Amino acid sequence: MYYAMSRMTRLDVKWARYHRQTAEFASTQHANPYFELIAAADAPIYLQAGQERIVLRAGEIMLLSPWESHRGWKPEASEGGFFWVQFSADPPLAPIDLTSAAPPRESSPPGRFDLRVPEALAPEEPLLLPKQALAVGRYALLGLFERLVEELERGQGYYRFRAGMLLEAMLEQLASELLGRERKESPLPPAYIAYRGLVSHLDNNYRRPLTGDMLEAELGLNYRYLCAIFKKYGGMTIFDYVQRLRIQQAKHLLQATQEPIHRIAADVGLDDPYHFARLFKKLTGETPTVCRNNASRETP
Numbered sequence: 001m002y003y004a005m006s007r008m009t010r011l012d013v014k015w016a017r018y019h020r021q022t023a024e025f026a027s028t029q030h031a032n033p034y035f036e037l038i039a040a041a042d043a044p045i046y047l048q049a050g051q052e053r054i055v056l057r058a059g060e061i062m063l064l065s066p067w068e069s070h071r072g073w074k075p076e077a078s079e080g081g082f083f084w085v086q087f088s089a090d091p092p093l094a095p096i097d098l099t100s101a102a103p104p105r106e107s108s109p110p111g112r113f114d115l116r117v118p119e120a121l122a123p124e125e126p127l128l129l130p131k132q133a134l135a136v137g138r139y140a141l142l143g144l145f146e147r148l149v150e151e152l153e154r155g156q157g158y159y160r161f162r163a164g165m166l167l168e169a170m171l172e173q174l175a176s177e178l179l180g181r182e183r184k185e186s187p188l189p190p191a192y193i194a195y196r197g198l199v200s201h202l203d204n205n206y207r208r209p210l211t212g213d214m215l216e217a218e219l220g221l222n223y224r225y226l227c228a229i230f231k232k233y234g235g236m237t238i239f240d241y242v243q244r245l246r247i248q249q250a251k252h253l254l255q256a257t258q259e260p261i262h263r264i265a266a267d268v269g270l271d272d273p274y275h276f277a278r279l280f281k282k283l284t285g286e287t288p289t290v291c292r293n294n295a296s297r298e299t300p
Contacts, residue, residue: 001131002178003063003093005171013163016085016149021045026072034086035093036064037170039135039145043080048073056082059138061174063131065095083145087167093129111192111233114199117244127175136177144170194219195233198226202238206245207269210238246270247283254288255295261288 014034018041019025026046038047040056047054047062049070056062064070135141148166151159201219202210212223215238219226230238246268253264265276280288 002096003129003131004096004126005089005093005129006091006126010090011164011167012088013148013152013160013167014086014088016083016152016163018149019082019084021072021077021080021082023075023078026075026077029069029071031067031069032086033066034088035066037085037087038062038064039083039142041081041083041142045080045082046072046074046077054132057134059142060134061132063129083142083149085145085148085167111195112235114196115234115241116203117241117248127171128178129171129175130178133174133178135174137173141170141173191229192233194221195229198230199234202242202245206242207267209269210242243279244283247280250276250280250288251284251291254292
């Protein structure tokens with residue numbers, strides 16, 4: 001049993017505490033409207049979830065769904081303690097069965113969402129979380145739990161924000177360990193590293209003239225190779241990307257300043273106002289003048 005969590009999920013810690021294993025824990029049935037993450041800190045923890053009786057070893061976790069009933073099942077057990085965190089998730093974690101689904105795998109290099117243009121938004125890549133697992137980084141995980149409990153007990157400053165970040169770190173660790181057990185992550189290929197360097201260079205230099213010879217001299221790589229890796233990972237040509245960056249900057253200047261249109265065109269590296277206007281219309285669907293006028297009408 002596993003859970004899929006969207007990378008856009010908003011987590012809110014509702015409650016967290018360190019508990020000792022007691023007879024009272026075994027005699028009381030628990031269920032609440034939040035997700036719950038339980039982690040055994042030391043000694044075996046005897047936990048019953050639904051009808052299943054589980055023994056959690058030190059460093060082992062159990063992730064429970066909202067309203068999933070649970071309690072201890074060994075009243076005579078009086079040793080050992082565990083961390084207990086309740087949290088909401090929006091959108092919620094979705095239970096999945098990996099026996100009939102694809103196993104977790106590492107994402108392909110992000111590529112498109114390294115680009116600074118709106119059409120290159122990152123695709124949804126959910127984290128896969130185990131319902132029950134023994135943490136490889138046991139001490140690191142328990143350390144995060146301890147810090148989370150301390151934050152809520154102190155309740156100072158932006159403690160709820162920090163609590164959410166600590167919970168995110170816990171879930172990321174569990175997801176990464178699950179991924180590592182299923183498939184070892186391979187290092188990024190040299191071509192992708194070169195692509196990232198090229199993107200960074202373009203992002204910082206798109207306003208000035210850029211030629212193949214200049215890129216070869218500045219990056220120390222063959223221009224045809226640069227074109228090939230950019231197309232592979234970015235899904236567009238270097239030229240198209242530079243033009244989109246220029247128009248994106250021009251649109252901001254049209255809406256935020258009263259700079260003449262011909263000067264804005266030159267500022268973003270497009271000296272020909274006629275060519276600038278045609279390209280702007282092609283990429284945005286409106287002329288520079290209409291863009292500026294619309295922005296003026298929307299300003300209170």
